[in-house]
Amino acid sequence: MASEALLNRESATALYMQIADLLRTDIDSGVFATDSKLPAENELTHRFGVSRVTVRQAIAQLLAEGYVVSKQGKGTFVSRQKLLHDLKPMRGFYDALIAQGVEPKTKLLEFTPASASEAVRQAFGATDADCFQLKRLYLVDDEPIALVVSTLPPEASGLTWEQVNRNPIYVLLENVLNMPVTKAEVRIRARSAGASVGHLLGLSAKAPLLVMERESFGNDGVLRERTSFYIRPENYEFSLSVQGPLPVGSSIKNVNGSSPRADKK
Known part of the structure; x- marks a missing residue:
C-alpha cells in the first residue's frame, strides 16, 4: 500500500500529485476495490506526513479524473469501472451498455406531444403536426447515470406509453x-448540469456533464429522431476507431464562434 516513504520531497512534482499517483496505483491494482471507501483524511495525512490541504488537493485530483466519488456525510469512494461507448457501430445508448455486460434500469419520465420549431418539423418531413418528446432516466445499480431527452416525429402518436417504456428508441x-435508421450524426460537448437535469441525476447545478447530441436519419435523408444524452462523466467515456490519420484540429468546433487553431504537430 502507498506510504510516506514513497514520496520524493525533492522532486519537482508537487506532493499532492505524488499522493494522487500512489492512490491511483492502489486503485488500479485492486488495493482499494470498486465502491470501497478510501481512508479518512486524517489517516492519509498521518500516512504521508503531509498537511490536510495537501491530502485534499490529492483527493480533488482523483475526483476530477473520475477515479473516486464523494458522498456527502459518508466519505470518498472508489468509482465503478468506466462504461465505454464505442461510437463506430451505430447502436443505441441501451445497446451500448448491454454490450459491456451492464443491464441498466430505465424509468420513463415523460412521453407527450411537444411543439417544435419549423426547422425541426421540416427535417421530420412534417408540417403542422405535433412532434413528441420522450424523457427517460437510465440507472445502473440503482444510481442514475444519464438522462435522455428525445424528439420524435408525428408518427410517434401511434405509440403507447407501454411500448415506449419497454423499448429503446431505435427499436x-x-x-x-x-x-x-441508416445514418446518425453525433456531437459531444461538456456543460454544467443545471438545476433540473442535476436534480434528476443527483448532481449539483454546477456539476459537469457529458452531453451527446444525436440526430438519426433514414435512407431518404429524413430525420428520424433527435436526442440529447446528459451523462454523468465520472463513469462513462467514448471511444472511436478510424482508419488513417485522425485530423483532430478540423474535427473540433468552437461553440463560442471562433475557429480553433489546428494542432500542427
Missing part, C-alpha cells in the same frame, strides 16, 4: 413504426 423506430 421503436425500426420495429414498431417501420422507420429504419
Whole structure:
C-alpha cells in the first residue's frame, strides 16, 4: 500500500500529485476495490506526513479524473469501472451498455406531444403536426447515470406509453413504426448540469456533464429522431476507431464562434 516513504520531497512534482499517483496505483491494482471507501483524511495525512490541504488537493485530483466519488456525510469512494461507448457501430445508448455486460434500469419520465420549431418539423418531413418528446432516466445499480431527452416525429402518436417504456428508441423506430435508421450524426460537448437535469441525476447545478447530441436519419435523408444524452462523466467515456490519420484540429468546433487553431504537430 502507498506510504510516506514513497514520496520524493525533492522532486519537482508537487506532493499532492505524488499522493494522487500512489492512490491511483492502489486503485488500479485492486488495493482499494470498486465502491470501497478510501481512508479518512486524517489517516492519509498521518500516512504521508503531509498537511490536510495537501491530502485534499490529492483527493480533488482523483475526483476530477473520475477515479473516486464523494458522498456527502459518508466519505470518498472508489468509482465503478468506466462504461465505454464505442461510437463506430451505430447502436443505441441501451445497446451500448448491454454490450459491456451492464443491464441498466430505465424509468420513463415523460412521453407527450411537444411543439417544435419549423426547422425541426421540416427535417421530420412534417408540417403542422405535433412532434413528441420522450424523457427517460437510465440507472445502473440503482444510481442514475444519464438522462435522455428525445424528439420524435408525428408518427410517434401511434405509440403507447407501454411500448415506449419497454423499448429503446431505435427499436421503436425500426420495429414498431417501420422507420429504419441508416445514418446518425453525433456531437459531444461538456456543460454544467443545471438545476433540473442535476436534480434528476443527483448532481449539483454546477456539476459537469457529458452531453451527446444525436440526430438519426433514414435512407431518404429524413430525420428520424433527435436526442440529447446528459451523462454523468465520472463513469462513462467514448471511444472511436478510424482508419488513417485522425485530423483532430478540423474535427473540433468552437461553440463560442471562433475557429480553433489546428494542432500542427
